[in-house]
Amino acid sequence: xxxxxxxxxxxxxxxxxxxxxxxxxxxxxxxxxxxxxxxxxxxxxxxxxxxxxxxxxxxxxxxxxxxxxxxxxxxxxxxxxxxxxxxxxxxxxxxxxxxxxxxxxxxxxxxxxxxxxxxxxxxxxxxxxxxxxxxxxxxxxxxxxxxxxxxxxxxxxxxxxxxxxxxxxxxxxxxxxxxxxxxxxxxxxxxxxxxxxxxxxxxxxxxxxxxxxxxxxxxxxxxxxxxxxx
Amino acid sequence: xxxxxxxxxxxxxxxxxxxxxxxxxxxxxxxxxxxxxxxxxxxxxxxxxxxxxxxxxxxxxxxxxxxxxxxxxxxxxxxxxxxxxxxxxxxxxxxxxxxxxxxxxxxxxxxxxxxx
Numbered sequence: 001x002x003x004x005x006x007x008x009x010x011x012x013x014x015x016x017x018x019x020x021x022x023x024x025x026x027x028x029x030x031x032x033x034x035x036x037x038x039x040x041x042x043x044x045x046x047x048x049x050x051x052x053x054x055x056x057x058x059x060x061x062x063x064x065x066x067x068x069x070x071x072x073x074x075x076x077x078x079x080x081x082x083x084x085x086x087x088x089x090x091x092x093x094x095x096x097x098x099x100x101x102x103x104x105x106x107x108x109x110x111x112x113x114x115x116x117x118x119x120x121x122x123x124x125x126x127x128x129x130x131x132x133x134x135x136x137x138x139x140x141x142x143x144x145x146x147x148x149x150x151x152x153x154x155x156x157x158x159x160x161x162x163x164x165x166x167x168x169x170x171x172x173x174x175x176x177x178x179x180x181x182x183x184x185x186x187x188x189x190x191x192x193x194x195x196x197x198x199x200x201x202x203x204x205x206x207x208x209x210x211x212x213x214x215x216x217x218x219x220x221x222x223x224x225x226x227x228x229x230x
Numbered sequence: 231x232x233x234x235x236x237x238x239x240x241x242x243x244x245x246x247x248x249x250x251x252x253x254x255x256x257x258x259x260x261x262x263x264x265x266x267x268x269x270x271x272x273x274x275x276x277x278x279x280x281x282x283x284x285x286x287x288x289x290x291x292x293x294x295x296x297x298x299x300x301x302x303x304x305x306x307x308x309x310x311x312x313x314x315x316x317x318x319x320x321x322x323x324x325x326x327x328x329x330x331x332x333x334x335x336x337x338x339x340x341x342x343x344x345x346x
Binding site: 028029030162165166169170186189190191192193209210213214217218219220221222 | 233234235236237238239240266269270272273274275276277278281
């Protein structure tokens, strides 16, 4: 298994946000982590990336504990902009290149070139959608084993969503796994192998997307709406 | 390409690709785009593409050449038979729909001739 979460629990104060999460993901799959706002998606993703510590349980990435070694093989797209917007694109690229052994500088330049973004451009001059594309290009230019994308399409227009989806499909390494969280289910459900539903800090479903469609005769989007009706 | 999300995507995709073959978009002996290319063209999961191609392979419409990729069959008869099967299926569906509307065979034939 590429990613294993065993009995993972996390509380903020006395609010439990992850309640005994068990999740195993093999290599070579595109997995959707689907849940409402505040369901625990981002907390789980941050825990896998070592950005917050868990209270109990265990997270293993390719058999290794979360740490330097796991970060080498995980390429992570946070939900927020985390780059210095006053830096030039080329400086950000150099920063990534220094930081990650598996970073492919030629690839990122090629991707940015397709977007008509110049090395001298600064993020401050770009729209929200454009910034998201730059961040995604950086993240997808690593030859990682596990890509974790937190809301890769949050707040962008449908044409940009298509572009983002294409970039993801075109650029992940063979045999790598992609875990992406979203609540824009109907846009991405066709690219998913597996769906993981998370609600109130618990995993309520973890199954093959095609099987779920076959069994219910419904789209993932519909199943989601029914499961999580307010 | 619009798929409906209510039924398995691989079956819909294999149907679309089969139509591309009978329509001659992919001709006898042509190499099909790679799994990755098809996945981007149709915006579906690569494993879904793989499964759809498996269906076509079961129908003998395509075959795999080790390391070279997938090719449309060189046997024209397989494609013709598949097309005939599709045509029969569609006809059956149409006739049964028309019968449920109360038309008999003679009237159905007349309707088709009038429409041409």
